[in-house]
Amino acid sequence: MIRKTTPTLIVLLMLLLGTGLPVQAEDGYRLWLRYDKVQDASRLQQYRQQVTEVILEGNSPTLAIAKRELAQGLRGLLGQEVPFGQKATKAGTLIAGTPASSPLVAQLQLGDKLKAAGDEGYLILTTQLNGRNSHVIAANTDIGVLYGTFHFLRLLQSSQDITKLAVSSAPKIQHRVLNHWDNLDRTVERGYAGFSLWDWHRLPGYIDQRYLDYARANASIGINGTVLTNVNANALVLTKEYLVKVAALADAFRPYGIKVYLTARFSAPIEIGGLKTADPHEPTVQQWWKDKAAEIYSHVPDFGGFLVKANSEGQPGPQNYGRNHADGANMLADAVAPQGGIVMWRAFVYDDKEPDDRAKQAYTEFKPLDGTFRKNVMVQVKNGAIDFQPREPFHPLFGAMPKTPIMMEFQITQEYLGQGTNLAYLAPMFQETLEADTHAKGKGSTVAKVIDGTLDKHQLTGIAGVANIGTDRNWTGHLFGQSNWYTFGRLAWNHQLSSEEIAAEWIKMTFTSNANVVMPVQNMMMTSREAVVNYMTPLGLHHIMGWSHHYGPGPWIKDKHRADWTSVYYHRADEQGIGFDRTKTGSNALAQYAPPVQKQFGNIKTCPEEFLLWFHHVKWDHKLKSGRTLWNELCYRYSEGVDQVRQMQSTWASLEGKVDEERFAHVQSLLKIQEQEAKWWRDACLLYFQTFSKRPIPSDLEKPAETLEYYMNLDPKFVPGI
Template structure:
C-alpha cells in the first residue's frame, strides 16, 4: 500500500512538472488566460460577469462562445456557464441583432452602422433590470473579434465596469503571406517546417490549424496565403485543392479566408497549353475554368497572390504584355465570386542599368489606372528589399488610381533571422507614418494603404509570416510580438508601438510592471540596435551571399551585381554610400518634391538615410560633431552595447518569468551578442580598408582579422 501511494504521488509530481513545462513553452502565444492575480481586480471581474449568453448557432458564434467560456473561466479562476437565455443579474451578452433578440432589444442599430461588416461594440448597459456587458456586431465574425477584444481587456487588467468601445478595421484585407513550399520547407523561414502537413491532409486536421486560426482572429487577421510566392502550379490541381479545402473549412469559423499563389505558367505546366500569354483566349478561358473549379472546393476562396517577372518567375512580360495585362486576366477570372488579385510590385532586372531601387516605380507608375477594380498592387515597405531600415517606397502616393497594398516582412530575413530579438512595430510605424506629400502635407503612407487618401474601397496589408512547426510558433519567443503587432496595426494603424508592446508582454508573460517596464524598453530599442550593428546611417544589403545570414560587405563578382553588397555601399578611398541624388542615379526624383528636396540634400536628409541617398566623404562632419568614419564606428559599437544591456536587463528578471522561457530568451540573447559583435567587427574591418582611419581609441577593437571573418561560411542556414 505504502509503495503504491508513493508511486502515485511521484507520478502526480512528474505530471505536474510536465504540465508546467508544457504550459510555458510559448505554444499558447498571447492567449494564455491565466487567472488574474490581483485580488481586487479579480473580484470586480467576477462581479461583472457571472454567465455568458450567446444567442445564435453559427460555427463562428460557437467559436466565440467557446473562446469566451475558456478565456473567462481561466481568467476568473472559476467555471463561467454559457446559456441561451439569462438567469443571473450580471450577464456577458454577445451576438448580432439578427442572431439575438436580447441584442435587438438594446436598439444598437445606429451605433452599429459605423462598425461595418467586421467591427463591434463593447458596452456596459442595463435592460429590464439585467446588467449586461455587451459584445455586439452586425456580423458573427464581428462578435468573434469583439470577444477577443474583451478578453484582451481582462488579460491586461483594464477596467470593464463602464465599457463604451467602438472598433472597426481601417484596412479591409489583413493577410499573412506564407512562403511555404509543398515539400514543407519554408523560404526565409526560421521556425521549423511549414504548418501545412499536405501529406496528411485532408484526412487529419491538426489542432495547430485551429489554434493558428484562433490566434489570427484574436488580432483581426482575416486572410492567409498558404503557398510561396515562388509558386508551384501543383497546388492548383485537384489533388491539392481537396487539401486546401480542408484547411479553409477549419479556418472559416474564425473569419480566415484562404488565398493561393498563382504560378503564371500554370496553363502550360498543368493545363497542357503551349502558351501562358494573358491575351490569348485559350489561356484566359483556362484560368476562368480553373478558378471556377477552385470555388467548387472553397466557396469563399479569397483569390490569388502573384509574383511575376521577378527573380526568374514567369510572367506576362515573357509574352510582351504588361503587369496590368497579367493581373487583369486573373482578376476577370475571380471577379464573379468576389475574389481579388494581389499583384506584387517586387520586380527588378539585372539587365536593367537603372538603380534597382528605381525599377519597381519605373515599371508600375505608368500602369496607374490600368488595373481592374479587384486588383491590389502589393508593394514592399521600401524600394529595395525588407532591409533593417529603408525609406518608404516611392510608389506609395504615386499611383492614385490604383489601390496599393502594403507588404511587410515578419520573418527576419535581414534582421538576424531566427536568433535575434527584433520588435518590428517601430519599423511598421515608421513606414506607415512617413509623409508622401502626394496631396500636400499629411498624405501619409498609412492613408495610401487604408484608402482614405484616394478614396479606394479596396484596401489591403500583408505580412510575410514568421510561423512554423516550432512549439512556440516563431522560433524566437519574442518573434511572436511581430505577428501580434502586425495584426493589431493592420486593424488599427494608429496604435502605438508602446501600447502594443505593453499588451503583448502582459498577455504573454505577466502584468507585473517590474517585468513589463524593463522588457518593454528592450522591445522598443531592439530594432534600432540591429540597425546600428548591421547597417547604420542608411547602409543596406550588407549581408552574406545567398542565405543572408551574417555580414558580407565584401560580397562581389556574383552573376548579378544587384545581389552583391558592393553594389549598394560603394565604399572607396573617398567615402561610402549610394549616390541617389541628381549627380547619381537620381532615385530621389521618384518622390514628391518636398520629400525629394529633403532626401536629395546632404544637409537636410535624416542621418538615418544618409548613406542610402548620398556618397559621403569619410571626414564629413556629422550632427554629433564626429567625422562620418568615427560616427560609423560609434554606431556599430552602440548596437553591440545595446544587446549587452538587453542581456543584463533580462538576467535581472529571472524571478519574474518561468524558467523555460527565461532560459530560452537568455540563450538567444547570448547568440545575438556574438552575432552583433561579428557584424560590427566584420564591417568596420572591411570599411577600414577604404577609410584608412583608426577605430577611436575608446571603442572596443575587433579581436580577429578581416581575413578570419571573410573566411566564415555557415553551412545549412535555414530558410534559403
C-alpha cells in the first residue's frame, strides 16, 4: 500500500534534503534584529570594503555578547565571515572596547569625548589607526560597548553611509524601564500577545532561550530595567520560593545591562509576614521591609527596587492607616537605599468616594507632597490624567512638583487603542506628550525636560512603558506592535528623535531598506494613531469604550457602582451639546495647569480642537475651524477614521510580493478586522450621540449598517487581557 504524502511532509523532506527552502519562517520572532544580507549592491560592496576585520578585546559576559552580536550581525548583513583579530593589520578594521579592555581604544586617547558619554553612552568614529582607515566603537563601560555595537549594526541594517562616522550618544534618561503587568499565574493584565514570558514553574532551573532573546532585544534599544510583575501586586513574589526564581532571571538579564524590579504589595507584611498592620509609621513594619529588602539583595545584588501602586482601584496603601503617599514611599525607599535601590511610586490614584473630577485627583493628592519624598523616590505619572486614552492632554503633575523627580509612564500595550487587532503606531502619541509645554518655568518647559531632569536639575530620572510582550511567536500579537516596543526604547534613550525617523529605522530593520516599501509603510504608520483617535474618540472625547474589558465602543455605559467608570460621566452628552466642562464654570481642572495653559485651553476659541470636548461642553451647532457644526464635524471625523483604515488596507495590499508572504497575510488579516472595528465604533457612537443631537448624519457619508439597539446589545466575549 502506498501512503499519500502530505504537503507538510513534503516541505519537511525538502528542508532535510537541503533544497533551498527557507529554514527560518518570517513569523516575526526575530523582531528588528534580522541581520539579513544587505540588498543594495553598492552599499554591500562599501560595507565589505570598510569592515574587513574586528578587534574586540576583553572577556566579560557583556563583551562576549557584543562580540557574538558583531559576528552574527556582520556575517548576516555582509553575507560573509568577518574575521576577529588582535592587531589592526589592514584597512577597515572595526575596533570595539573600553580604554580598560582595549589597548587600541586606550591608544586613541578619546578623553573628554568619552567622558561626555557617561556610564552607558558610546562613541562610533571613523579614524586613522596606524595610517589606515578604521571604525571604533568606544565606551567607558562594557554595556556602553554593547549599546554601541547595536547602533553600528543598525546603521548597516538601515543602509546608512559609514565612511565618515562621528556618533556620540548617551541616554537622556537614566532609568528606562518596561512595566510587565504579568501575574504569577502567567496571565497578563491588558496583554494581547499571549501569556507571560516568565515560566515560574520551571524557574530557576530552566532558562528559556526566549528570556535571552528578550534581553537582547531590550539591550538593542537601550532599555535597562524590567518590572517583572503586575502593579496590582501579589505579595507571594516577595517570598523566598519566588526570589530564587527572580534571581535566575536577573542573572540572565545582567550581561545585557538590565536590572530587575518587583512590584511591592503594600499589605505584604500582613499577608506573608505575619504582622497585624502595614502602617508605615510602625517600627515593626519598617523593620520588616528592611529585612525583606536585605533578603532580596542577597539573591539579586543589583536589584533595582520597587514599583508601587497604592490606594488606587482597591489596592492597599498608606492611606489605609491615615498616612500619605510620601509616608509609604519613604518607608520603602529607606529599605532599599543602602543598596542603591529606588522606589517608583505611581501617581495613578483616585478614590471612589471622592466626588471631584477624576482628572484632578492625582494632582490634588500629590502636589502638596512635593519635596517630602526621599531622594531615591520617583513619582511615576501617566502621560494623561485619566487612563492612557487614545488622546489626552498632558498630565497636570508634569511641571507641578519641581522638588520631586517625576517619571513618565506610557502604555505600550494598546488597552484603549484597539488592543491586539488594530495597527496604531504610538510614536506620535508619545511625542505629543513629551513635546507639550507645561510653562512651569516659562515657555519651553516641556514635559520632556521635566522627566529628563533638565528643567529642575534632577539627577534621578526615569521613564516606564507598560509592555505589550507575551508568548505569541511574534512577541506582540500584532506585528506592528513591535514598532511600539521599539519606539519606546528609542525615545527613552533620546526623546529628540522624530516619529518619522524611528518609523523608518524600524521598517528598514524589520522588512527592507527598499524605498518602495519604506515610504508607503512609513506613511501608513504615521497616520495610524490619528485614524484610531478619529474612529474612537475624536475632538477630545474620552473613556467611552466597552465596560471592564475596554474592547469596542460603549458610550451608553452608565449606572455602574462607580460613576467614574462609566462613559456618560465623561462625555456628558445632552440635548444642548457634549463634552466635560473642566473650565471655571465646570470642574475647574484647568486650574491645575500653568496660567498660559489655562488661558489657551480655557477659551473655546483657542483650545486646540483635539482637546475641545476634554475641556468644554460644546453646543451641537457650535462652528469649528472647518466651518462645520460640532455635530457634523463629529460625523466627518468618525467617517474619516474608517476611510484612513481603508487607505492603510490599500497601501498594504500594494506591497504584496514586496513583503514576505507570512507577515503580509498576518497584517492584511488584521487590517480587515480593524476596518470592521472602525465601522463598529463609528456607527455605534454616531447613532448613540444622535439620540441627543437630534440631527441627521450628513447625506454624503456612509450610513450605519445596524440599529443602535443592535450595537448596545453586543456582548463581546473571549476578550483577552482583562
